[in-house]
Amino acid sequence: MAAIQGAGPFSPSPLAKSRFARIVLETNATRIGLHGVDFRSSFLKPIKAMANDCGAAVSGKNLSQMAKTVGKATNIVWHKCSVDKCDRQQLLEQKGCVIWMTGLSGSGKSTLACALSRGLHARGKLTYILDGDNVRHGLNSDLGFKAEDRAENIRRIGEVAKLFADAGIICIASLISPYRKDRDACRALLPERDFIEVFLDVPLEVCEARDPKGLYKLARSGKIKDSITTEGRELFPPKCYG
Ligand SMILES: Nc1ncnc2c1ncn2[C@@H]1O[C@H](COP(=O)(O)OS(=O)(=O)O)[C@@H](OP(=O)(O)O)[C@H]1O
Numbered sequence: 165m166a167a168i169q170g171a172g173p174f175s176p177s178p179l180a181k182s183r184f185a186r187i188v189l190e191t192n193a194t195r196i197g198l199h200g201v202d203f204r205s206s207f208l209k210p211i212k213a214m215a216n217d218c219g220a221a222v223s224g225k226n227l228s229q230m231a232k233t234v235g236k237a238t239n240i241v242w243h244k245c246s247v248d249k250c251d252r253q254q255l256l257e258q259k260g261c262v263i264w265m266t267g268l269s270g271s272g273k274s275t276l277a278c279a280l281s282r283g284l285h286a287r288g289k290l291t292y293i294l295d296g297d298n299v300r301h302g303l304n305s306d307l308g309f310k311a312e313d314r315a316e317n318i319r320r321i322g323e324v325a326k327l328f329a330d331a332g333i334i335c336i337a338s339l340i341s342p343y344r345k346d347r348d349a350c351r352a353l354l355p356e357r358d359f360i361e362v363f364l365d366v367p368l369e370v371c372e373a374r375d376p377k378g379l380y381k382l383a384r385s386g387k388i389k390d391s392i393t394t395e396g397r398e399l400f401p402p403k404c405y406g
């Protein structure tokens with residue numbers, strides 16, 4: 165996990181945003197297959213690590229053809245296609261993965277996700293952001309903020325993120341995702357180095373002072389329920405290290 169320390173109560177300049185994105189990228193470069201990269205120029209070079217991954221993908225083709233019970237469904241058979249993740253990665257010249265931003269509301273997840281997406285896009289990398297706010301407008305519009313609803317929200321986004329990674333896309337998930345067990349369940353869906361967790365280590369006081377949506381105010385006055393504002397400190401590790 166990589167942690168981004170909270171900045172002071174100022175608006176981030178585009179330069180600061182791109183520096184943030186660079187920190188994340190440099191911290192995790194090896195894990196997304198960008199070895200020895202000069203971040204100022206050579207992002208677009210073909211990714212060496214992909215060759216190894218393709219080997220792994222080939223051995224992964226031996227998925228059982230036996231009918232299985234999956235969840236509530238019976239007689240489910242995995243359908244393989246001759247075009248696989250490896251082929252898509254080679255086409256895109258990048259490695260599909262999930263970069264998971266976690267942190268309190270107002271910690272800067274969406275801002276950093278956008279800066280990272282913009283930075284990668286400028287370097288010719290295909291990204292897609294799954295933002296908690298946005299996904300709750302559609303796929304997850306049936307969910308609220310009780311712990312079990314948050315868990316289902318995170319589970320679904322984890323599954324969608326896995327599909328994006330399988331498509332060869334760098335998927336940036338941006339969710340509060342306060343409970344470690346929910347994040348760990350998403351991590352378990354992917355090969356270890358394909359899931360990069362970034363904790364925005366911003367103190368509750370700073371997030372509450374920002375409060376761009378007025379959520380902390382509403383939570384403190386009891387007007388919204390199931391807020392994690394007050395117990396936020398306990399839900400996240402005190403420090404996270406890359
Ligand atoms: N309790 C409560 N009531 C009303 N609204 C709330 C509540 N908690 C969170 N939010 C807002 O919902 C945004 C998305 O939350 P997430 O899907 O990221 O949350 S979670 O991962 O499921 O915990 C989240 O987005 P961010 O502010 O960008 O974090 C908040 O705007």
Ligand SMILES: Nc1ncnc2c1ncn2[C@@H]1O[C@H](COP(=O)(O)OP(=O)(O)O)[C@@H](O)[C@H]1O
Binds near residue numbers: 172174176272376
């Ligand atoms: N590094 C930063 N320093 C100061 N303010 C920031 C920083 N990153 C984001 N912000 C501001 O904090 C507020 C919340 O950011 P946002 O990205 O929406 O957080 P989240 O998605 O975690 O709720 C916004 O007003 C944003 O401009």
